[in-house]
Amino acid sequence: MQVRPVSVLTSLLFGAGICLGFAQSGAPIEGKNGITLPPPPVVRQQPVTDEYQSAASPVPVKVIDPYRWLEDAHSPETRAFIAEQNAYTAKYFAQVKTLPETKAQLAKLMRIDTMGVPIQRRGRFFFPRRFAGDNQHSIYMRIGLHGKDRLLIDGNSLSADGNTSADIMSINEDGTVMAYGIRIGGADEVAVHFLDVSTRKDLYEPLPSARYYGLELSPDGKGVYYSRFFPHEGARVFYHAFGTPIDSDAMIFGREYKGEKLGEIDSVGIDLTENGHWLLLDIAHGVPAKREDILIKDLRAPNSSILPLVYGIDNRFSALADGDTFYVRTDYRAPNGRVLQAELGKSPADWKTIIPEGNDVLEQANIVGHKFFVLRLHDVKSELTVYTLEGKQTGRIEFPGIGASSTVYGQASDRDGFYFFESLVMPSTTFHYDTKTGVSDVFYKQRIPFDSSQYEIHQVFYRSKDGTRVPMFIAGRKGLKRDGTERLLMTGYGGFEVSETPDWNPEYAWWMQKGGWFALPNLRGGNEYGEAWHQAGMFARKQNVFDDWFAAAEYLIRNKYTSPAHFAIRGRSNGGLLMGASMTQRPELFGAIWCGYPLLDMLRYQRFELGPLWTTEYGSAANPNDFPYIYKYSPYQNVRQGTAYPAIFFFTGDSDTRVDPLHARKMTALMQQASSSGRPILLHYSVKGGHSAGISQTQLIDDYADEMSFLWEETGTQ
Numbered sequence: 001m002q003v004r005p006v007s008v009l010t011s012l013l014f015g016a017g018i019c020l021g022f023a024q025s026g027a028p029i030e031g032k033n034g035i036t037l038p039p040p041p042v043v044r045q046q047p048v049t050d051e052y053q054s055a056a057s058p059v060p061v062k063v064i065d066p067y068r069w070l071e072d073a074h075s076p077e078t079r080a081f082i083a084e085q086n087a088y089t090a091k092y093f094a095q096v097k098t099l100p101e102t103k104a105q106l107a108k109l110m111r112i113d114t115m116g117v118p119i120q121r122r123g124r125f126f127f128p129r130r131f132a133g134d135n136q137h138s139i140y141m142r143i144g145l146h147g148k149d150r151l152l153i154d155g156n157s158l159s160a161d162g163n164t165s166a167d168i169m170s171i172n173e174d175g176t177v178m179a180y181g182i183r184i185g186g187a188d189e190v191a192v193h194f195l196d197v198s199t200r201k202d203l204y205e206p207l208p209s210a211r212y213y214g215l216e217l218s219p220d221g222k223g224v225y226y227s228r229f230f231p232h233e234g235a236r237v238f239y240h241a242f243g244t245p246i247d248s249d250a251m252i253f254g255r256e257y258k259g260e261k262l263g264e265i266d267s268v269g270i271d272l273t274e275n276g277h278w279l280l281l282d283i284a285h286g287v288p289a290k291r292e293d294i295l296i297k298d299l300r301a302p303n304s305s306i307l308p309l310v311y312g313i314d315n316r317f318s319a320l321a322d323g324d325t326f327y328v329r330t331d332y333r334a335p336n337g338r339v340l341q342a343e344l345g346k347s348p349a350d351w352k353t354i355i356p357e358g359n360d361v362l363e364q365a366n367i368v369g370h371k372f373f374v375l376r377l378h379d380v381k382s383e384l385t386v387y388t389l390e391g392k393q394t395g396r397i398e399f400p401g402i403g404a405s406s407t408v409y410g411q412a413s414d415r416d417g418f419y420f421f422e423s424l425v426m427p428s429t430t431f432h433y434d435t436k437t438g439v440s441d442v443f444y445k446q447r448i449p450f451d452s453s454q455y456e457i458h459q460v461f462y463r464s465k466d467g468t469r470v471p472m473f474i475a476g477r478k479g480l481k482r483d484g485t486e487r488l489l490m491t492g493y494g495g496f497e498v499s500e501t502p503d504w505n506p507e508y509a510w511w512m513q514k515g516g517w518f519a520l521p522n523l524r525g526g527n528e529y530g531e532a533w534h535q536a537g538m539f540a541r542k543q544n545v546f547d548d549w550f551a552a553a554e555y556l557i558r559n560k561y562t563s564p565a566h567f568a569i570r571g572r573s574n575g576g577l578l579m580g581a582s583m584t585q586r587p588e589l590f591g592a593i594w595c596g597y598p599l600l601d602m603l604r605y606q607r608f609e610l611g612p613l614w615t616t617e618y619g620s621a622a623n624p625n626d627f628p629y630i631y632k633y634s635p636y637q638n639v640r641q642g643t644a645y646p647a648i649f650f651f652t653g654d655s656d657t658r659v660d661p662l663h664a665r666k667m668t669a670l671m672q673q674a675s676s677s678g679r680p681i682l683l684h685y686s687v688k689g690g691h692s693a694g695i696s697q698t699q700l701i702d703d704y705a706d707e708m709s710f711l712w713e714e715t716g717t718q
Helices: 008-015 076-093 099-110 506-513 531-535 539-558 574-585 611-618 627-633 662-674 697-713
Strands: 048-054 057-065 119-121 124-130 138-143 150-153 164-171 177-184 190-196 201-210 212-217 223-230 234-241 250-253 266-272 278-285 291-298 306-310 317-322 325-330 338-342 352-355 361-368 371-378 381-387 393-397 416-423 426-434 439-445 455-463 469-477 488-491 517-521 567-572 592-596 647-653 681-686
Touching: 048 627, 057 627, 076 662, 076 681, 076 697, 099 506, 099 697, 119 164, 124 164, 138 164, 164 190, 164 212, 177 201, 177 212, 190 212, 190 223, 201 212, 201 223, 223 266, 234 266, 278 317, 291 317, 306 317, 306 325, 317 361, 325 361, 338 361, 352 371, 455 539, 469 506, 469 539, 488 506, 488 539, 506 517, 506 697, 517 539, 539 567, 539 574, 539 611, 539 627, 567 574, 567 697, 574 592, 574 662, 592 697, 647 662, 647 697, 662 681, 681 697
Parallel strands: 212 266, 488 517, 488 567, 567 592, 592 647, 647 681
Antiparallel strands: 048 057, 119 124, 124 138, 138 150, 164 177, 177 190, 190 201, 212 223, 223 234, 234 250, 266 278, 278 291, 291 306, 317 325, 325 338, 338 352, 361 371, 371 381, 381 393, 416 426, 426 439, 455 469, 469 517
């Protein structure tokens, strides 16, 4: 691998802890529409050789990593690299003449009044709400369904830069105390505060900033149960008595159960039944979990043991309760999912089936008004059905066309339920559902300057490389021509059981308003067709996900929706891995790529942040059986010198505490050094942003404008 030298003076200055801009060499970079850049910054290579063992051969495989030093986020040299890359990216956007217009157009779509789905507690309705001029959601409460909104937490006063947010975490049953989380930037971690709803004053000491898997206020009002993640240890469940030191919190679950040790990949969610009788512990082994256990603790007896509702079966179980009666949604002996009535002390094999498995995957289920509301996907289109607690179907909620819905939210005893519906061409609307009359009415509708009547969405099916039939949604302005000259934006994910439904998104709406097509293929690895569809994109079958994606691109090109020069793609997180595979396996298919918060060095991902949890999806290169297939597709190890790569925009930030930003740093350096196309390869590295939501609306509009402007510019005709 060619090494691009850095000056001796620069090396000495870095060694002394002094930051200095990188030298530049090579040919200028040519963007579209007259945008030119100097060659990218020269980044020092310091090759490190690792040896990996493959089950296929006794001879270790040697793998060279030229930018291992960029894994250290805090070193002066890495910080200098980040500053230089951000400055280089700024030179590009300083030449994008349409950027101010794009920002203004996105602001119209995004600076709108919004309101979240309400949470009801004895006639009090709690919800997040953001007005058009706000940077953050605030938390409100109203008494009665149509009462006056009362501000509880002003999300816009939490920080000067608007990058601190508040979220509802738990509300006690009489609606007098609310636990809320404060998040800085886009980090996963939150600090937990407790609010007296009547006085709007904080109670007690907050819980420290951490990654919490669940939190429930105790029924007696004296404390809080919470599940907290500890790096290299896993989740632990504690009880915190208000007014006592946090260090003295009693751990009630976490290290082992029935002789089985719980480790870093085991997460423990907690829930509380509406009647306050039972604390539920949901143990998920890995992300996503092949196995989920449910344990329960009777809170009416303080010294009661933790009992297994279901334990040790390699299937997923999710608990629901109506009073002291438990139900579970499960894929046990039902890959598409079903609902059973659980009985403590009996095997799931003996439990009564309430809602049997059907041909369509059961996505969500909830009990509201003592009725089941079951959300299924029929060819990835939402269907919402109503059942009695005995399993008799009594109704169905109809939707206005192709789109995505939630289940009905609420508690078992609530008369009022809420659900939302949206689509690629229809902004989200929240509906109120009266569980006694079965009547739905609009509770809150977003007012967005997007004329849905001018756009259309349809679904197609295409064949992947191995012949698998894969669905895809395509949307655009009515009458948009198909001669291969139009721009098209495609996004995808393909993993972790995530179903990619046709949700509303302001970026995609902007793209369609500009006159481009939008496409969403439903790749294997998701849950669109149940666990079999998910498993077809896991471990050694991960290449199926990429093949589904490439087949979607070929279908769109073959049917003249677009052509490679006008083809833009985007993806984040596991979707960022998809982008990495796109640029390294089929760069000729695409004109521009946005790669956000990505996983790219798959030989080392499991060493950082939450990486160990994902070994149940990808495997680990430390395992000789897994190494060969991971090495074959890992984007960072498959960059080829002198390849004409498309325009690429990497996007990450210091506050990403889920996927380590090292992936984007290393891949940017490697791609800039290897590409022969002369197209821009840029890195946006935020010191505020991260994987989770929480950055300000102003920052989000700026970020979206950069992303959309880049993809639009780099797929143009000039």
